[in-house]
Amino acid sequence: MIQVENYIGGKFVTLSDDFDDISPLDFSIIAKVPRTKNVDGAVEAAKSAQPDWGALSIEQRCDWLDKIANELESQIEEIARLESMDTGKPHHVALNVDANRSVNNFRFFADFGRKMESQTFQMPDATNYVVRKPIGVVGLISPWNLPLYLLSWKIAPALLMGNAIIAKPSEITPLTAHFLAKVCSKIGLPEGVLNIVHGYGPEVGQAIVEHPEIRAISFTGGTSTGKIVAATAAPMFKKLSLELGGKNASLVLDDADLDLAVPGVLRASFLNSGQICLCGSRVLVHSAIYYEFMDRYLEELKSFEIGPVISDEHRSKVLSYIELAKQEGGTILSGGSVPDKQGAWIEPTVISGLSHESRTATEEIFGPVVTVHKFESDEEAIKMANCTQYGLAGSVWSKGRGREVAEQIESGMVWVNTWLHRDLRVPFGGVKDSGVGREGGMWSLGFFSEAVNICVMED
Numbered sequence: 280m281i282q283v284e285n286y287i288g289g290k291f292v293t294l295s296d297d298f299d300d301i302s303p304l305d306f307s308i309i310a311k312v313p314r315t316k317n318v319d320g321a322v323e324a325a326k327s328a329q330p331d332w333g334a335l336s337i338e339q340r341c342d343w344l345d346k347i348a349n350e351l352e353s354q355i356e357e358i359a360r361l362e363s364m365d366t367g368k369p370h371h372v373a374l375n376v377d378a379n380r381s382v383n384n385f386r387f388f389a390d391f392g393r394k395m396e397s398q399t400f401q402m403p404d405a406t407n408y409v410v411r412k413p414i415g416v417v418g419l420i421s422p423w424n425l426p427l428y429l430l431s432w433k434i435a436p437a438l439l440m441g442n443a444i445i446a447k448p449s450e451i452t453p454l455t456a457h458f459l460a461k462v463c464s465k466i467g468l469p470e471g472v473l474n475i476v477h478g479y480g481p482e483v484g485q486a487i488v489e490h491p492e493i494r495a496i497s498f499t500g501g502t503s504t505g506k507i508v509a510a511t512a513a514p515m516f517k518k519l520s521l522e523l524g525g526k527n528a529s530l531v532l533d534d535a536d537l538d539l540a541v542p543g544v545l546r547a548s549f550l551n552s553g554q555i556c557l558c559g560s561r562v563l564v565h566s567a568i569y570y571e572f573m574d575r576y577l578e579e580l581k582s583f584e585i586g587p588v589i590s591d592e593h594r595s596k597v598l599s600y601i602e603l604a605k606q607e608g609g610t611i612l613s614g615g616s617v618p619d620k621q622g623a624w625i626e627p628t629v630i631s632g633l634s635h636e637s638r639t640a641t642e643e644i645f646g647p648v649v650t651v652h653k654f655e656s657d658e659e660a661i662k663m664a665n666c667t668q669y670g671l672a673g674s675v676w677s678k679g680r681g682r683e684v685a686e687q688i689e690s691g692m693v694w695v696n697t698w699l700h701r702d703l704r705v706p707f708g709g710v711k712d713s714g715v716g717r718e719g720g721m722w723s724l725g726f727f728s729e730a731v732n733i734c735v736m737e738d
C-alpha cells in the first residue's frame with residue numbers, strides 16, 4: 280500500500296483524513312491519499328520561495344529542468360509501472376506515451392528556454408524592450424487520463440518562467456505526481472518552488488482556484504468543471520488557461536491511403552481506451568470506400584490492446600452512452616459489452632447507423648466508444664465534423680486534399696495522414712467549448728509570464 284503525501288515547502292506531509300486510490304484493473308486499494316481542503320500553507324511556502332527562484336537566470340532554471348528530466352529518465356520504468364497501476368493502461372502505453380513524454384516535457388522546455396530570444400521593437404526615436412516577468416504563484420490542475428504527462432506539461436514551463444507552483448493532480452491518479460515530488464526532493468529543488476497537494480476537485484481544487492494569491496490557473500479537465508473554474512477565477516482577474524473536452528472527428532476522404540488510414544484512425548479511436556481529449560471518437564468515411572475501410576478497421580480492431588477505463592463510475596457513464604446509442608437507433612458493429620472479469624473493463628465499441636447530430640455522436644463519452652458515419656462529399660464531411668459544441672482536434676486522411684479540408688475544420692489542432700504526432704513548439708488548445716487559450720512552446724511561456732514593455736527614448 281502506497282501512502283501518498285502532500286509536498287509542501289520541501290516537506291512531505293500526511294493528513295489523518297484520507298481516501299483510497301483504487302486500481303481500475305481489479306478494484307483493489309493501491310494507495311491512501313490525503314484529503315486536503317486548504318492550501319494556505321502551500322501558498323505561504325510558494326510565496327516565500329518564489330522571489331529567489333524568479334531571480335535565477337533562465338539558464339539556471341533550465342539546468343534545474345534538465346536535472347528533473349535526468350532523474351525521471353533514470354527511473355522511467357518505475358514511472359511506467361506506477362502509471363499503469365493507477366490508470367490500468369497497458370505497460371507499453373504507460374512507458375512510451377506517459378513516462379517518455381513526461382521526461383520530454385522537462386527536457387523540451389529546458390532546451391526551449393535556452394533558445395528563447397529577447398523581443399525588442401524599434402521605433403525611429405525609441406526602443407521597446409519586452410521583459411517577461413514571473414506571475415508569482417500559479418495553480419496547476421490536471422486530470423487522470425495522462426497523469427504525469429499533463430501535469431509536467433504545465434509544471435515545466437511554469438518553473439522555467441520563474442513561478443512557484445501549487446499543483447493538484449487528479450484524486451483518481453495521484454501516484455506519479457507523488458513520485459515527481461520525491462524526485463524533486465531528491466535532487467534538491469529549492470523548497471517551496473513546487474508544492475503538490477492531493478484531494479478532491481471541489482475541495483482542494485476549488486481552494487486553489489479561489490485563493491486570491493494564486494494569480495494564474497492552468498486547468499485540464501472536463502468542460503463542465505472548466506465552467507466552474509472560469510466562473511470562480513474570472514472575477515478575480517486571474518490568468519486562465521482551460522484545456523477541456525473534445526469530440527473529435529477523423530475524416531477518411533475517398534482518396535485516402537487505407538494502409539495509413541486504417542491503423543491511424545484505429546489508434547485515434549482507442550489509444551488509452553479512448554480517454555485522450557485528442558482521440559477521434561467520430562469516424563467519418565466517404566461512401567465510396569466505406570465498406571472496404573470498415574472491414575479492415577474492424578479486423579484490425581480485433582488485435583488492438585486496450586486497458587480498462589479509469590473507474591467503475593466512469594465505466595457506468597460510458598455504458599450509459601452505449602445504451603443511449605441503442606435507443607437512438609444505432610447498430611453495434613463491435614463490442615458493446617463488459618468482459619467477465621474484475622476491473623473497469625469495457626470492450627472497444629464501434630457503432631454505426633446514428634445521425635451525426637445524435638447525442639451519442641455529439642456528446643463527449645471519453646471511453647472506448649466510436650460512432651461511424653458515411654458522407655458523400657468533402658463539404659458534407661466538413662459540415663459533420665463541425666456540428667458539435669467542441670473544437671479541440673481532428674484528423675484528415677487523404678492523398679491530395681488533406682490540408683485544404685483540415686483548414687476548414689473548427690478545431691485547435693488538425694493532423695493530416697497522422698494523429699498525435701506532437702511537436703511541443705506548436706500551439707495546443709481548443710476552440711468553442713474545448714477551451715480558452717493555448718499552451719505549447721512560446722504560448723506556454725507567454726501564459727506563465729507577464730509580458731511587460733519598457734520603452735526607452737533615445738537621446
Ligand code: TXE
Pocket residue numbers: 420421422423424447448449450478479480481482483484485486488499500501502504505507508522523524525555556643644645
Ligand atoms: O474530470 P474533472 P472528471 C472529461 C471526460 C470525463 C469528464 C469528467 O468527458 O468524463 O471530463 O471527468 C479537478 N475546482 N475529461 O470528472 O472533474 C479534479 O480534481 C477545481 C476530459 O474526472 O474535470 C481533477 O484534478 N478543480 C479531460 C481535474 O479537475 C476541480 C480529462 C479534472 O477533473 C474542481 C479528464 C473544481 N471545482 C476528463 N472539480 C481532458 N480534456 O483531457 C474537479 N476538479
